[in-house]
Amino acid sequence: MSGDIIRPNSISQLMPNMKNINLTFIVLDIGQSRRTPQGHDVRTIRVADPTGSVLMGVWNDVGDNISAGDIWRLRLDLSLSFSVNMNGFTTIFKGSLSLSYGKMGELLKTGEFFMVYSEVPNMSEYNAEYAAKFPSNRKGSPDDETTGNGQGVNVQRSHSATGIHRPIKRPAPSSGQFRRDNITNKNARNS
Numbered sequence: 001m002s003g004d005i006i007r008p009n010s011i012s013q014l015m016p017n018m019k020n021i022n023l024t025f026i027v028l029d030i031g032q033s034r035r036t037p038q039g040h041d042v043r044t045i046r047v048a049d050p051t052g053s054v055l056m057g058v059w060n061d062v063g064d065n066i067s068a069g070d071i072w073r074l075r076l077d078l079s080l081s082f083s084v085n086m087n088g089f090t091t092i093f094k095g096s097l098s099l100s101y102g103k104m105g106e107l108l109k110t111g112e113f114f115m116v117y118s119e120v121p122n123m124s125e126y127n128a129e130y131a132a133k134f135p136s137n138r139k140g141s142p143d144d145e146t147t148g149n150g151q152g153v154n155v156q157r158s159h160s161a162t163g164i165h166r167p168i169k170r171p172a173p174s175s176g177q178f179r180r181d182n183i184t185n186k187n188a189r190n191s
Contacts, residue, residue, distance in 0.1 A: 008015075012051035014090050014097060015125050016134060021088030021099070024073045025049045026115040028073045032089075047099070048117035053158055055124040056099040062107060071111035074101055093132030 009023045011073050025047035033041045043063035058066060066072070074088045088101050103108065 003135060009088075011047070011049045011054050011099075011123055011133040012121060013098065014054060015085075016092050018090045019088075021090065022073075022075045023049060023088065023098060024071065024110065024115075025069045025070065026066050026117050028053065028117070028119070030063075030066065030068055033063060042146060044098075048119055050116050050118055052121045053117070053119045054097060054099050054121050054122075056101075066107075067075065070109055071112045071115050073108045073110050074099075075106050075108065092130045092134035093136045094128045095134075095136075097127070098124060099128065 009018075009021050011023065011025065014021070026046050027045055027047070029046040031044040033043050035041055041060050041063060043058050043066075045056050045058055045063075045066060046053055048054075087106065088099060091098055091100060
């Protein structure tokens with residue numbers, strides 16, 4: 001396997017149509033769940049790392065198990081056979097960049113509450129160049145709830161003005177590993 005698969009990325013490096021993205025982020029905001037015509041529950045969350053922030057679509061039980069303040073790692077499950085789009089990838093929808101993860105992608109909870117992050121640059125802000133180059137014809141995508149400026153209509157903003165997320169009293173697993181097609185709790189030590 002190539003070294004590009006396991007090399008970590010940062011949010012500020014994200015570009016349209018990137019594949020094999022591996023990064024660690026903190027969840028800042030969580031949008032309301034909505035149901036697609038196919039019966040899936042979808043949420044848009046805002047995530048950040050020290051270099052910036054981006055919107056990310058999460059599906060089904062994964063969205064129910066993510067809380068603001070959680071620190072997660074998006075990575076490729078190297079125990080599975082290789083194919084394109086197995087872990088993180090970016091898409092453009094309505095002129096805004098968003099992050100998604102594939103069926104073989106893995107979300108691993110690595111901590112809670114304390115991570116230095118930056119909300120700027122907001123990589124999901126509306127970009128006229130992206131809108132012209134990547135017209136949106138999809139329906140039922142994870143980002144349907146975004147408006148032209150890339151801000152989720154139902155995304156609840158955190159009230160933290162600093163770059164360290166403050167604790168929110170909410171039950172959450174102390175560690176967890178989520179694969180889009182199979183949710184299991186595992187110890188986060190082997191990340």
